[in-house]
Amino acid sequence: MLKLKYFIQQSWLLIVSSFCFGLLIAATNAALSPRIEQNKIDKLNRLAGALLPKAEHFVPLDTKIEIASLRGKKEKVQVYKAVTETGECVGWNFNAAGPGFQDKIELVIAVDKDFLKLAGFGVLASNETPGFGDQIKDGYFRNQFKAAPVGELKLAKTGDSAKIDSEIVAITGATVSSEAVVDIINNSLTQIKDQMHKQGLIGDDK
């Protein structure tokens, strides 16, 4: 009994304040979480919408697709179906990540409705070297991916970056970052395309 009294004497402030602080955080979270969720959806729509301008809505698929990441781990990817106002499918988009030069690079990747051509990619998060690696966000690098064939993209150190083909011209001074983007896109696209074929989501008659 004495022990319990001692315990309460010592820790009552901690217990009471933990309860109050917990309540405070829960109330703030409850008040702000709809807004935070909306921000996430808006961001995805903004990025994916720029890549697939015809799309009005992005509908998540019911089941997530499992792929092996570049680090060899199994990862589940949420694929979104981009549909127009009339409900016609104009493409697909999903997020993919992989190791960059300094830190993880997270991309949103969009493809056409048959998974034949890339619609492009946007950078969700990256920490590449300013002035060099962070040029992966720039138009001249990203435009090479627009309408490039889905399949094995290759990285070239020199070439014509205006030509749209499976050859991507690397950013001068940032080969590692350029390679990281190409690897992330190749790795995720080929696996997702396979899985979606198997599930019958894309194919000749879809």
Add this chain to the structure above:
Amino acid sequence: MINKREAKAGLYKETLIAGLWRENPVFRLLLGMCPTLAVTAAVKPALTMGLSVIFVLLCSNIVVSLMRNFLKPHLRILMFTLTIATFVTIADLFLKAFVPRMSETLGPYVPLIIVNCIIICRSEACASKNLLGLSIIDAVGMGVGFTITLCALAGVRELLSTGKIFEVQLMPDAFVPWAAMSMPVGAFLTLGLLLGLVNAITGRKT
């Protein structure tokens, strides 16, 4: 009576100025170096970080000052951390809800305010020993001092790395941006030079 009031006003003024200059957390106490180096690549994130620190410092100083008579010596650090963590979580949620892009730019450095030495230091050195009024003044002084320092550092770095501050071009067109200034090396260099400058002004030998 008048003397007492004058002494109190003098003490408040002294406390306020101490945070701004004489005991400036970054330049004189060398506290909070992690955010000082990490988020000062541009003025906007530095300002956001500074304002978040002012909010957390103010709230934690108020709460700690109010509960100072109930604090058990061996549990006080636990209580400080609990209080600080609560307000940092709230600040983080607010940033995610209202300035999501800035929240992404600051990344893990907002949650890391929990272990920012300035805040624990002020709880221990000031709020847990003083009345509410003085604790508030101390929080304002230290918080504003920290913010001004961060912005000064970020101003130098952003100007030299992009030629702009707040998207306004300040450098002549012929200026070649120093990309290194937005990288960690620029942070260390600028901090070192500014510390040297402050030491030279105060005439202290370190």
